Amino acid sequence: MIDAPHIIPLDIHTDNITDVTCQGAHYDATSSVWYTEPHELNETLHDYVYDTDSFNIVAPYYLVITSKMACWTCQQSTRIHGVMFTRFIKQNQDGKGWQSVQRNSFLFHINYLPEEIKKNIKASNYYLDKSKTTGLRYWMNHCEICGERLGDYELFCVEDDAFRLMTIEKLLRANVRKVNKLFVSMAGNPADQNSKDVVRYLCDARFVMNGPERL
Ligand SMILES: [Zn+2]
Numbered sequence: 001m002i003d004a005p006h007i008i009p010l011d012i013h014t015d016n017i018t019d020v021t022c023q024g025a026h027y028d029a030t031s032s033v034w035y036t037e038p039h040e041l042n043e044t045l046h047d048y049v050y051d052t053d054s055f056n057i058v059a060p061y062y063l064v065i066t067s068k069m070a071c072w073t074c075q076q077s078t079r080i081h082g083v084m085f086t087r088f089i090k091q092n093q094d095g096k097g098w099q100s101v102q103r104n105s106f107l108f109h110i111n112y113l114p115e116e117i118k119k120n121i122k123a124s125n126y127y128l129d130k131s132k133t134t135g136l137r138y139w140m141n142h143c144e145i146c147g148e149r150l151g152d153y154e155l156f157c158v159e160d161d162a163f164r165l166m167t168i169e170k171l172l173r174a175n176v177r178k179v180n181k182l183f184v185s186m187a188g189n190p191a192d193q194n195s196k197d198v199v200r201y202l203c204d205a206r207f208v209m210n211g212p213e214r215l
Pocket residue numbers: 071072073074075076143144145146147148
């Protein structure tokens with residue numbers, strides 16, 4: 001738990017920790033996130049800051065998992081991408097602080113990504129789009145063959161979805177890339193700015209073993 005409404009996450013991956021702590025950087029041990037507060041930001045720490053001020057989720061590093069699925073429109077096989085954390089902080093609902101979490105989790109319904117992260121995800125069929133069914137605007141997978149939108153609700157929130165209950169066997173076939181850089185984003189925004197709708201944006205990654213074949 002970080003008891004500060006406004007924090008500035010820092011992309012610190014250095015062994016020279018004494019330097020940055022002397023400069024006013026703080027470390028949250030549960031999430032491994034470095035941050036400072038607006039009144040403590042100085043020129044040295046500025047080098048570690050992303051150009052963004054609107055976010056509700058921060059992770060010290062992230063995994064880009066690229067798996068395959070059959071498109072539900074053209075039935076062809078297409079790559080799909082998911083962002084996973086093993087630790088992170090998320091803003092409390094009331095906006096008055098941050099909760100530290102250590103759990104394998106997928107992030108989805110991502111509304112905003114800083115440039116620093118976009119260039120590291122590098123997937124031509126994963127880009128900002130608007131869902132036909134929910135009206136939500138977020139970073140979305142698209143079929144590489146027919147361009148169909150492959151919405152996050154179906155990929156992360158239903159029984160038997162592509163990511164959440166991914167089998168170990170499937171994970172071993174997937175491409176898992178660790179990006180050892182700070183992750184900062186806004187996720188779970190409702191379709192209408194003034195709406196109080198709750199949009200899910202995190203789920204546990206529960207990798208399961210395939211059971212023995214049933215006879
Ligand atoms: Zn398709």
